[in-house]
Amino acid sequence: MSFLLVPLVVAARLPILAAEAFRLAQGRPAASGTMPEASRMVAEKFAAAQEGSAAALAELTRLNLEMTLRLLRGDSHGVARLANGAPMRFARAALRPGLRRVRGNARRLLGA
Secondary structure, eight states, X not given: OGGGGHHHHHHHHHHHHHHHHHHHXXXXXXXXXXXXXXHHHHHHHHHHHHHHHHHHHXXXXXXXXXXHHHHHHTOHHHHHHHHHXXXXXXXXXXXXXXXXXXXXXXXXXXXX
């Protein structure tokens, strides 16, 4: 659902980015104490990617533990079910930080 907010966030950021580019083209720096939207946008992307990779690794560790415990109990069907759902678990874990940022940006930029 949060991915539906992405085009709205991009549309809200475009005028801000254009104003920043215009201001920089005139040789005027950003106001002191504020982070330009372009810098904020890039910093958020890196932070979300880092958090997403850490979350995916944590999910891999949890899944490995669950599969090991099921194997020790002799539940091979349970292991197969876990392995079948593993890609979606990794994807959800990796995307969660980015989706949180999209919702936050929508609130900040759109007042939603």
